[in-house]
Amino acid sequence: MTETASRPTLEAVAARAGVSRATVSRVVNGSDGVREPLAERVRRAVEELGYVPNQAARSLVTKRHDAVAVVIAEPETRVFADPFFALQLRGISKELTAHDSQLVLLLTEGRDDHTRVGRYLAGGHVDGALVFSLHLDDPLPGLIQRAGVPTVFGGRPGWSEGTRDVVYVDSDNRGGARQAVRHLVELGRKRIGHISGVLDQTSAVDRLDGYRDVMAGAAPGWSWRATSRPPAASAACGNSWTAAPTSTRCSPPTTWPPPAPCACSASAGCGCRRTSRWSVSTTCCPSPSRPTHR
Numbered sequence: 001m002t003e004t005a006s007r008p009t010l011e012a013v014a015a016r017a018g019v020s021r022a023t024v025s026r027v028v029n030g031s032d033g034v035r036e037p038l039a040e041r042v043r044r045a046v047e048e049l050g051y052v053p054n055q056a057a058r059s060l061v062t063k064r065h066d067a068v069a070v071v072i073a074e075p076e077t078r079v080f081a082d083p084f085f086a087l088q089l090r091g092i093s094k095e096l097t098a099h100d101s102q103l104v105l106l107l108t109e110g111r112d113d114h115t116r117v118g119r120y121l122a123g124g125h126v127d128g129a130l131v132f133s134l135h136l137d138d139p140l141p142g143l144i145q146r147a148g149v150p151t152v153f154g155g156r157p158g159w160s161e162g163t164r165d166v167v168y169v170d171s172d173n174r175g176g177a178r179q180a181v182r183h184l185v186e187l188g189r190k191r192i193g194h195i196s197g198v199l200d201q202t203s204a205v206d207r208l209d210g211y212r213d214v215m216a217g218a219a220p221g222w223s224w225r226a227t228s229r230p231p232a233a234s235a236a237c238g239n240s241w242t243a244a245p246t247s248t249r250c251s252p253p254t255t256w257p258p259p260a261p262c263a264c265s266a267s268a269g270c271g272c273r274r275t276s277r278w279s280v281s282t283t284c285c286p287s288p289s290r291p292t293h294r
Contacts, residue, residue, distance in 0.1 A: 008049040016045035028053050067102040068092075069129040069149075071117055073138055075109040088154075092130065101127070108140070118143030130154060135200045141166055156202045173203045177210025185214065 010028075014021045019038055026034050027042040028051075034042075045051075070092055072079050079085045093103045104126055106117050121129055121144060128150040134140060136158035144151050145166070153168035177194075184192050194211040197204045 008051040010051075013042065013045045013049055013051050016049060017041040066100060067104050067126045068096055069104045069106055069121060069126045071106045071108070071121075071129055071131040071140065071144075073108045073131070073133045073135060073140060076107050079107055088132065111139075114139050114143060118147055121149045122147035128152075133201070134158065136202065136205075137200070156206075158202055170203075173206035174210035174213070177207040178214050181211050181214040 010021055010024050013028075014024045017024065017038075019042060023034055023038060024042050024045075025031075027039050028046065070089065072085060074085075089103070089105070096103050106120065108114055108117055117140070126149065129144060130152055131140060131144065132154040134153065134155060134157050138158070141153070141157045151166065153166055154170075156168050156170045157166060181192060181194075192215065194208060196208050199205055199208065
């Protein structure tokens with residue numbers, strides 16, 4: 001017997017439950033209008049036969065796909081190497097599973113990927129989309145808006161005409177950076193540097209602006225510098241500031257500007273070591289075992 005022939009049908013469920021095919025369809029699709037005793041007989045028959053509704057047919061009735069796209073505007077080499085995305089996807093998957101919905105992961109690296117993602121979302125395959133890690137020149141907000149899919153962005157997109165009404169969730173990156181710098185100021189630090197990621201995302205720009213907000217009013221004798229990781233640099237600390245062989249933490253340079261491009265990243269276990277005369281405001285996640293300031 002083939003796998004297709006062995007699959008229980010809607011008619012088989014109806015026969016087992018002693019009800020009509022239409023009644024089974026209403027129960028399976030969550031429609032109202034079926035008395036509870038009949039609905040319970042249908043659910044019992046579904047369980048006994050191992051019936052699984054055909055998703056395509058079900059979608060025609062419910063207008064739902066029970067799937068949500070998670071779009072991350074980063075290449076797969078970064079997404080699967082950075083623990084931030086692993087935690088993010090785990091949380092999203094857990095919540096979707098609790099609502100009997102499926103996560104569909106879509107990654108973008110180049111223009112062709114943007115077109116593919118836009119086409120997929122416009123094709124009616126998912127009920128909505130979550131979009132993360134947008135870059136300032138990213139065409140995704142416009143493509144998604146044209147697709148007509150309900151979407152929530154993780155992080156403020158770089159605004160452009162026609163995308164100002166998108167829904168997003170974000171941290172107060174600028175305010176958080178101000179607090180970090182003020183904390184160092186209150187400790188009496190006068191040489192305060194800022195380490196950021198690439199300045200092609202609103203989060204990095206907002207944090208740098210917050211740093212500058214405080215340092216612009218610096219008292220005489222204060223020194224302040226900011227540096228960012230260039231697009232071509234690796235996200236690993238080994239490409240920039242040298243750490244001890246047994247350490248995964250970044251080591252700030254002892255002079256400014258540093259002798260090599262900065263590449264301080266949370267994926268490298270960021271947490272600045274005390275090897276510099278500079279106090280550091282960093283956009284990376286701090287080490288739980290040591291402060292990020294001197």
